[in-house]
């Protein structure tokens with residue numbers, strides 16, 4: 001049978017067959033995939049082949065995963081104790097929404113750009129949701145419009161939303177239909193509120209708390225996939241605000257800024273890093289106002305290996 005992995009808790013995998021039935025499945029023996037040094041051979045989102053076990057005595061039908069199909073993409077986390085190994089958080093993700101708020105909490109463009117770069121590197125479509133639009137005054141609305149226009153000009157879809165009043169939530173649902181989505185953003189930007197507005201019965205926050213309560217404090221939280229009523233799937237990655245880590249070589253970083261990439265062929269040197277090289281098409285476009293300075297600033301920050309301070313911003317004022 002063929003199915004999709006919805007949850008993994010280490011030794012058991014919850015697999016939903018293409019016919020729509022859930023089975024608890026295991027992996028037998030040494031199940032390793034060539035080329036990937038991962039602590040978990042099977043991840044949430046994986047398309048797998050499995051066969052049912054003969055265990056008439058047991059009430060629940062269980063299965064054994066016999067194969068895994070090629071992944072369209074996957075996001076990883078470095079394993080804590082085994083330095084060379086990685087942990088695959090989830091796979092086959094169609095799109096990732098980033099919730100952006102201007103000041104409660106602040107989401108800086110450097111954070112947005114890092115998110116977009118990572119999405120490009122992983123091969124995942126990224127969409128920006130400017131949330132809490134109901135709280136903005138004219139000036140802030142202008143800033144949202146400016147940012148949205150800028151990111152749209154690069155090719156990213158942007159939408160102003162209010163998880164609270166429901167504004168444009170129907171559009172978000174439309175975008176999510178028949179797809180597997182992730183929802184990211186700083187703490188307090190409204191991820192849980194948005195999900196609750198979309199599907200009230202799926203109360204992720206309470207689910208996480210009860211799970212923690214059951215398992216105790218020091219547990220690894222696992223990614224999990226959920227079906228939504230209107231034919232969409234979301235992958236919830238508790239405790240992971242962004243995308244996990246990805247190592248990007250200096251030489252390839254510019255390729256993940258689409259507006260840099262499209263100009264790269266006009267740089268004098270084909271290995272141009274767009275720093276101090278002469279006749280750099282990216283810097284020329286920057287001077288001409290065709291590339292926003294904020295994007296170049298993010299590029300410099302990443303290429304110099306600087307930590308993004310805005311990653312640490314996890315505080316916001318409660319109303």
Ligand SMILES: Nc1nc2c(ncn2[C@@H]2O[C@H](COP(=O)(O)OP(=O)(O)OP(=O)(O)O)[C@@H](O)[C@H]2O)c(=O)[nH]1
Pocket residue numbers: 131132133134135161162163164165185186187188189190191192193194318319
């Ligand atoms: N006015 C307004 N408030 C919102 C909106 N979305 C969320 N909030 C409020 O912002 C606060 C944080 O929202 P959450 O949904 O808990 O944010 P979160 O991103 O899930 O936060 P973490 O669980 O910490 O990652 C809550 O008080 C929400 O009621 C919105 O669109 N408009």
Ligand SMILES: [Zn+2]
Pocket residue numbers: 264267268272273274275277279280281282283
């Ligand atoms: Zn260049």
